[in-house]
Amino acid sequence: MQLSPTPDPQAKSPLSDAQQARRAWLAVLAQAPRADLEEALHAALPDGLPPYDWLRAPETGLAMVRGRVGGSGDAFNLGEATVTRATLRLRSQDSRSATVGVAYQLGRDKRCAELAALSDALLQLPALHDLLYRRVIAPLVKARTAQHDQQRHAAAATRVEFFTMVRGN
Numbered sequence: 625m626q627l628s629p630t631p632d633p634q635a636k637s638p639l640s641d642a643q644q645a646r647r648a649w650l651a652v653l654a655q656a657p658r659a660d661l662e663e664a665l666h667a668a669l670p671d672g673l674p675p676y677d678w679l680r681a682p683e684t685g686l687a688m689v690r691g692r693v694g695g696s697g698d699a700f701n702l703g704e705a706t707v708t709r710a711t712l713r714l715r716s717q718d719s720r721s722a723t724v725g726v727a728y729q730l731g732r733d734k735r736c737a738e739l740a741a742l743s744d745a746l747l748q749l750p751a752l753h754d755l756l757y758r759r760v761i762a763p764l765v766k767a768r769t770a771q772h773d774q775q776r777h778a779a780a781a782t783r784v785e786f787f788t789m790v791r792g793n
Contacts, residue, residue, distance in 0.1 A: 646748070649761050653743055654728055656764045658736035665739060668759035673742060679724065680711035682734035705730060710737040714745050723748045 639647065653661070665673065684706060691702040708729045716722045725745025729737045743760055746752050 646744070649747055649757070650727070650740075650744060652761050652764050652768070653740040654730070655768060656736075656740065658733055658739065660764060660767060661736065661739045661743065661760070664760040664763055665743060668756055669746075674746070675715045676712045676725075676742065676745070677715060678711070679713055680709065682708055682710040682737045684708045684732045684734070706732055708732055708734055708737040710734070710741040712738070712741045712745060714749075 685708075686704045687707045689702045689705050690699050692699050708731060709727065711724065711726045714723045714725070723745045725741040725743070725748070727737045727740035727744060729740060743756065747756050747761070
């Protein structure tokens with residue numbers, strides 16, 4: 625799994641490096657299973673999770689999923705997907721410098737959205753960033769990559785090769 629949100633390294637992005645890094649870890653958190661995320665967070669923070677206040681408590685709604693004909697043609701509405709979102713702010717002495725975390729999760733798991741938003745906020749703190757990246761994001765990327773490889777291998781096992789034999793002239 626590639627963590628870079630820009631597939632072409634030569635392409636110029638209007639986003640800063642910090643914004644691109646945050647986009648990448650948010651993508652990882654959005655796809656993380658709740659059990660894996662909870663286990664990784666508790667292992668990285670054995671003293672417990674820090675206090676926070678809700679800016680937007682986890683809420684579930686619908687989002688329109690759009691597709692494109694052939695991947696690049698005209699856009700069309702494919703259908704709706706259930707999405708849970710959450711926004712929180714870490715408690716700090718100075719409310720102006722308080723860190724805000726956000727999360728959007730496919731499905732209705734409010735606890736998963738809460739953990740992803742908390743992870744996002746904690747990853748923005750310089751004192752915790754490296755630790756959390758190593759102990760939360762990297763293992764989630766590794767697990768997701770292993771899952772994709774397993775799915776790719778399973779699909780390759782069902783592949784059928786067709787060929788044509790020519791008879792005569």
